[in-house]
Amino acid sequence: MAKSPGKSTITDVARHAGVSLSTVSRVMNGNATVDADLAERVRSAAVALGYTASPLARSLVLGRTQTIAVVVPDLTNPTFQAILRGLSRSAAADGYHVLIADSAEQVDEERVLATETRRRTDGVVLCAPRMSDEDLSALLPALSPAVVVNRPPQDGSPVVAADYRTAFGELIEHLYDLGHRRLAYLAGLARSASNAERLAAIADARAAHPDLQIAELRGGVDFASGAAAAGDVLASGATGVLAFNDLVAMGVLSALAERGIGVPHDISVTGFDDIPFAQYTTPPLTTAAVPSAELGARAWTALHAQLTGGQADAAVSLTPRLIARASTGPAAAAPTAG
Incomplete structure (x- = not known):
């Protein structure tokens, strides 16, 4: 009798399909080098036994977490929220999760958060970092792959910015x-x-x-x-x-x-x-x-390219658009403080 769904192990699948554990692992992780007939046997066995590979096991096999980190200076700011929305939706479409860290406008905390979250993720996006140019340049190599949002061009890391x-x-x-x-x-x-x-x-x-x-x-x-x-x-x-x-x-x-x-x-x-x-x-x-949501989406495009062996644009610049509304009008005599 087959085990109930969710209870089967990779060993059960290997035994049922008559293949090695490593073959099951490669098939379940999408390795295209496995013989097509063998791959089909493994998938059929997995379906019959109700087996699904755990995210943790998959991460250990692939050496990836399918998670990226984003460090922002102020999560209460609607602009940063919009950037995060564009980034997280684009990342989710590619099967990635987003870990968000808020530095609360503290430069020292920003550096610590970037370093600590990078250890737990596959890459990091620094959104409008407040640290100095010198500190940012020194930190980026240790964070790679990384993308910077709203800073001048950086050596070695793509930048996505508004003009x-x-x-x-x-x-x-x-x-x-x-x-x-x-x-x-x-x-x-x-x-x-x-x-x-x-x-x-x-x-x-x-x-x-x-x-x-x-x-x-x-x-x-x-x-x-x-x-x-x-x-x-x-x-x-x-x-x-x-x-x-x-x-x-x-x-x-x-x-x-x-x-x-x-x-x-x-x-x-x-x-x-x-x-x-x-x-x-x-x-x-x-x-x-x-175009905050687009900034986030383009930041993900740049990071995803690095994660998948592609070539990211070194710098992307988007120009905000003037919106004239009723809070501006012809100049009058300057009002006085009352």
């Missing part, structure tokens, strides 16, 4: 074309590579428009930091605000509304990312739409 410099420049030009000559930038974290790209776009705009003034103010990456910066924005005399991201912009919108400052009648506000809530703010937020 923040170009897109942020378009936001500045959008405000300039509306007559704004005095802007305030609510900066992100100093260790953020995308913040550096925004600063580069500001430098470009200053060079192109000598009459344009852009004050760089302390900002942050979340709603609370945007709300806290509203007083500094008003004190700067700016008629337009460039927030580091949509969350910061939403915080500014909320704080300005509490002070009775009209947007865009009194002051214009822009965000960045086009997270799902951006079109539902009051007023709807002008922003730059980052």
Whole structure:
């Protein structure tokens, strides 16, 4: 009598098919070198006995876990959630699982998480890592295969990034074309590579428009930091605000509304990312739409190529798209702090 489904072992299958244990192992793991007739005997025996190879046993045989790690700086940020969604869905389609680690914007924790999760997985994706260029370059060889998201090109590891410099420049030009000559930038974290790209776009705009003034103010990456910066924005005399991201912009919108400052009648506000809530703010937020899900999917494509012996593109760049909504309008006299 055959054993009940799920109770049979690889030894039972080998005995039933009249083959060696190694032959059963090769067939169950998809090795194409096994003779077709033998392979069919093994599969028939496995079906008859209700045998399925355990994931752990398969991993030990293949030397692979079918799992990859993704390290993100802030899992509460909708942009990173969208990147993870695109990556995990693409990985799942290829039979891989995704292990997610959140460094909570702690650089030292980021390095530890990347190293520890790589030991348990087949590869790692570093999503917008905050560590320095020097530390990142030193760490990547130990993580290989690895992919980096939203950092400048790296030696030996593919990079998938959004072109923040170009897109942020378009936001500045959008405000300039509306007559704004005095802007305030609510900066992100100093260790953020995308913040550096925004600063580069500001430098470009200053060079192109000598009459344009852009004050760089302390900002942050979340709603609370945007709300806290509203007083500094008003004190700067700016008629337009460039927030580091949509969350910061939403915080500014909320704080300005509490002070009775009209947007865009009194002051214009822009965000960045086009997270799902951006079109539902009051007023709807002008922003730059980052193709976050595609960033994640392309990151998986690059990692999968390395895992399967293929050739990954060294660098992939995607350009966010300007979305003009009702939070920006013609420049008016700068509002005053109240």
